[in-house]
Amino acid sequence: MPLSSAFIQKCRDLLGDRQVIADTESLRVYECDALAAYRQLPELVLLPETVDQVQALLALCRRYRVPVVARGAGTGLSGGALPVAGAVVLGLSKMQRILAIDPENRRATLQPGVRNLAISEAARPYGLYYAPDPSSQIACSIGGNVAENAGGVHCLKYGLTVHNVLQIKLVTMDGELLVLGGGGLDTPGYDLLALAIGSEGLLGVVVEITVRLLPLQPRTQVLLAAFASVEQAGAAVAAIIADGLLPAGLELMDKAAISATEAFAHAGYPLEAAAILLCELDGMPEQVEADSRRTRRLLQQHAATEIRTAVDETERKRFWAGRKAAFPAVGRIASDYYCMDGTIPRGQLAHVLQQIGALAEASGLSVVNVFHAGDGNLHPLILYDANRAGDFEKVEALGGRILELCVAVGGAITGEHGVGHEKLNQMCVQFRAAELAQFHRLKQAFDPLGLLNPGKAIPSLHRCAEMGRMHVHSGRLPHPDLERF
Amino acid sequence: MPLSSAFIQKCRDLLGDRQVIADTESLRVYECDALAAYRQLPELVLLPETVDQVQALLALCRRYRVPVVARGAGTGLSGGALPVAGAVVLGLSKMQRILAIDPENRRATLQPGVRNLAISEAARPYGLYYAPDPSSQIACSIGGNVAENAGGVHCLKYGLTVHNVLQIKLVTMDGELLVLGGGGLDTPGYDLLALAIGSEGLLGVVVEITVRLLPLQPRTQVLLAAFASVEQAGAAVAAIIADGLLPAGLELMDKAAISATEAFAHAGYPLEAAAILLCELDGMPEQVEADSRRTRRLLQQHAATEIRTAVDETERKRFWAGRKAAFPAVGRIASDYYCMDGTIPRGQLAHVLQQIGALAEASGLSVVNVFHAGDGNLHPLILYDANRAGDFEKVEALGGRILELCVAVGGAITGEHGVGHEKLNQMCVQFRAAELAQFHRLKQAFDPLGLLNPGKAIPSLHRCAEMGRMHVHSGRLPHPDLERF
Structure with a gap:
């Protein structure tokens, strides 16, 4: 249902025309976030500049029963800011003042x-x-x-x-x-x-x-270690954490990621390695030195074929340059890629990488793996061609299987990207009806009319039932009080 | 209203008589937690041994509309496990198995x-x-x-x-x-x-x-520093944190606490000091050494009159012995004491201690101060005599004023003890109607009948209105949908 002209006029009265976007060309900017595979042109974008305006707008939307999708910079990777038909987009980009830096506290x-x-x-x-x-x-x-x-x-x-x-x-x-x-x-x-x-x-x-x-940490040190197998790299990660070390970052890249990255960023990564680890240590100089020695020893014990320590800040940045360029680098070897985000127990790392490889092969797609290995957060990048009919559907299916694999090994379908629009179906795998029902009750306690970002993050019980993920008794959901969700 | 015999029988059927306590003598154990100033004899105590029994009991209580007060070991200091008239106490003490120790993860x-x-x-x-x-x-x-x-x-x-x-x-x-x-x-x-x-x-x-x-940390080191004023000790705390050090513990005791403690535990604390700091550093030996040097330097710069470093584990334990015995030590110099718990920004430490002194003097009571200074969590111990009529009322009033002081300087009425029964009135000072109303809506999303620990932790809007802390429009609360709370 299109927005009423009375509602739109009230928005203009509240904000002034400059903060209201309604022409199709300008609206186009807001039709997706960084998960650009899903798009929906919004009808109206509101750009408040003050807290009072946000309060007044939400009260107005509630009065007119207009759903609201809030949006930051639009860089989200799970479609959290994807517009919803019949809803306004509430863009917060004009509220960008640093109100206070309080060094004392x-x-x-x-x-x-x-x-x-x-x-x-x-x-x-x-x-x-x-x-x-x-x-x-x-x-x-x-x-x-x-x-x-x-x-x-x-x-x-x-x-x-x-x-x-x-x-x-x-x-x-x-x-x-x-x-x-x-x-x-x-x-x-x-x-x-x-x-x-x-x-x-x-x-x-x-x-x-x-x-x-x-x-700011007085000293930062980066080690790069190469391994002849992903299993060995995974074992080294487990050993570092088990030893009580707490690196600032501990990243793993597989062979496909190393090769894509090296061709693009020339970070000097060892191309013959099956996997590399980047381990960043920070803190007081004495501590960093001691941690660095311990880390090297552990890497050696776990069959690292090569260990490099960045000798200066320039080399440290070069070590990172490859990792940081991983996504654009993959953008060069494939016309499109889809970045997944899931979490697994560290001990499952090698097993999960192997399974991802098998799933990818079965679906005829290539996957490049970049991991925040220390905290078990994986980011498989699935390569595809958006212009080839049916390719994205295969990507969606493979992505879903990878997330379900995370759940199966005791992990989770998110690490840092959120659920958004992307992972609704996998929420039915992650949770049982009891938790989902509680999520909905909690939502009602904040937003009884369900106007805030509807259809995102928490799937309806019906959706899960249709997926066969929820037991339905003689046509009724287990939580009849929540049937309208 | 007393519990129905049908309900009690159903509890016995579920648990067996051994897990149901109904005789007054045995019930006496459960009439209070460690905030013994408030007591209420429960009518029935249930001691489930399995998750299934807890589930069945809660479903039963819901069916019979019987409120439930859950209880752990009864060591809480805010009256969270204080029984409620008409409610059962659900004791979890029989469920004490360690189900798994998983060193790998x-x-x-x-x-x-x-x-x-x-x-x-x-x-x-x-x-x-x-x-x-x-x-x-x-x-x-x-x-x-x-x-x-x-x-x-x-x-x-x-x-x-x-x-x-x-x-x-x-x-x-x-x-x-x-x-x-x-x-x-x-x-x-x-x-x-x-x-x-x-x-x-x-x-x-x-x-x-x-x-x-x-x-387990390979090395632990404790420093003890004495100061001629509480202000100086407070400034030293701020300097240690500002320098980027993160001690495992950073405790402050005022003169009254030092003197009470020393008489009891003989930890060797300097009796002439106005305040002492105990600073515990832990980690790898190299780091602890470096941190210890930095800490000593900062303490010197902030006018510590004496700095001692524990030379071995025996001395480390002795340094802590005084702090750990602070509560029983105070129990020796006063027939009763009341332990408060609030949080303040670190920068307000000296100001708040001075204000507490002034409030105590005005009320004719003595206060001993023990602080988790590093995180601004204070534990003033108010001394009194429970057998002197009117004394506890004065203590309650002073305690309330101290918590309100915490709020006034930008802190909070809890640090680690919870709100429980004790701090309900101060919740009306800490929060505005909007947040309290949201708390109640959230509670409804979990427990719509209000059967779980009723009357604890979140005050009713009526209570706050009666305290004059909430604006009432022509006899109605600002959140009419929550009037029944």
Whole structure:
């Protein structure tokens, strides 16, 4: 159903025409996020500049029963900001002020549209930085990071967004402003802060974020190790963690990733290796030296065929250059690729890579594997050609199988990209009816009309029942109070 | 209203007589938790031994509309397990099996009645331990730790319970079993794990917990520093944290605490000091050495009048002995004491201690201060005589003022003890109507009949309105849909 002209006029009254986008050409920018395989042209995009405007808009949308899809920088990889028919897109990109850098308490307070990297840039003069660093950090916004609980290369040591946010202000669908969290380790009442982080725009719209800043590490060291098999690389990862080392980053690339990357970025990776590990250590110089020695010893014990230590900052950056260029590099060898995101127990690493290989072969597709190995977060890149009919359907099917494999080995269908539109079916595999029903009840407690980002992140019980993933008693779902979801 | 005999009989049928307590003498044990100033004799205590029994009991209670107060070891300090008239107490103490120690994945899976210290004892042969260490760790249970999001001396570095739990199984008031969380950093869907931790028995009953185990640190070092003023000690704390050091523990004791403790534990604390700091550093030997040097330098720069470094494990234990005996030591100089728990920004430490002194003097009571200074968690102990009429009312009033002071300086009314029965009024100070209303809506999503631990943790909007803390429009609360709370 198209939006009523009365509603659109009220939006214009609230924001002024400059902050309302309704012409098809300009709307085109908003038809997808970075998961560009799915598109839906929105009818109206609203670009508020103040918290008051967000509150007023949500209250207005509620009055008119208009669904709302919030959007940050549009860099999300699971379709969380994909427009929904009949809904408005609420773009937070104009709210991009850094409200405070507080070096004494090591905090920064930010509007949601502030770019991730801009936080660390603003904190640098004080010797501080913001730890989570998604690979899109030059473009992605802190509001989107909160919505998706974004991670990055360093989350093994420094955690995801949820571990680095102290407080948020959240506007509910009523237009009410909630202040969640605080400065301390504990806050009284239910932990609505953790609940809201990663809720993918389904519970409210984040309009202000206070993050923790960390002191810049005085020393950073990177080791590169090559292995003759993925199994050996996986065993080395397990040994490093088991030894009590906590690298800032611990990345694994398979042969296909090494070869694609090397051709593009010339990082000097050993092309004959079946897998390489990049291990970054940071901290005080004495600690980094000691950790580096221990890591080298462990790598040797686990049959590394070659171990290099970056001698200076230039070489360190070169070691990373390949890994960081992995996605564009793959973009050169295939016309399109689809980046998956799942998590597995570290011990399952070699087994899962082998299974992914078998699944890919069966479907006739190629897969390049890049892992945040330390925390078991895998990013298989499935190569395909979007212009070849039926290719994307095969990719979707293979992607689904890979996620289901993650669940089967005791892992999860997300690592840092969220569920969004992409992984709805796999949610039926990850969870039983009891948990899904509780998710829906919780959603009702925030958004009883179901207007916030409808159809995302949590599948309806009907959807799971149709997939055969939920037991249906004589035509009724196990949770009849939730049948309308 | 007394419990119906039909209900009691059904409980006996489910559990057998051995697991049902109904005689007054035995019930007396359950009339309070460690906040013994508040007591209520329960009518019936149920002691399930299996998850199935918990599920059946909760479903039964729901059917008979009987409220349920879950109880761990009864060591809580905020009255979270205080019985409620008309409710049953659900004791989890018989469910105390360690289900698995998994050294490879560094996890332990536990029944809720397992004692906190027993986890580390079981993990020790594998070189592992469980980090959160409430001072009651010899007695308190992991289930209670989860319910209250317990902390301990080392939570500055290692976090609270919420930061160390990977998964829980939660039985809802429907008798449904939910599996929340998983092994990875991120889990899809709403973060019900973080939500449930610290929810004080209001959302469900925890029947199984999987915790993260950490490698035992190869080296631990403790420094003791004395100061001529609390301000200087506070400045030293701020300087240590600002320098990027992350001590495992950083404790402050004021003059009254030093003197009470020294008389009891003979730890060799400097009696002439206005305050002492205990700073524990742990990690690899090289790192501990380097951190220790940096810490000493900072302490010197911040006017420490004396700095001692424990030369061996015996001296380290002696340094801690005083701090650990602080509560019993205070029990010797006063017939009764009341332990408060609040959090403040570190920078407010000296100011808050001074204000607490002024408030105490105005009320004619003495206060002894013990701080987890590193994370701003204070534990003022208010001394009184329970047998003197009117004394406890003065203590309650002073305690309330101290918590409100925490809120006024930007802190919180909890640190690690929870809200329970104790801090309901201060919740009206900590939160505005919008957040409290959202808490109640969330509670309804789990427990629509309000049967789980009623009257705890989240005050009714009416209560706050009566305190004058909430604006009431022509006799109606701002959230009319929540009037029944």
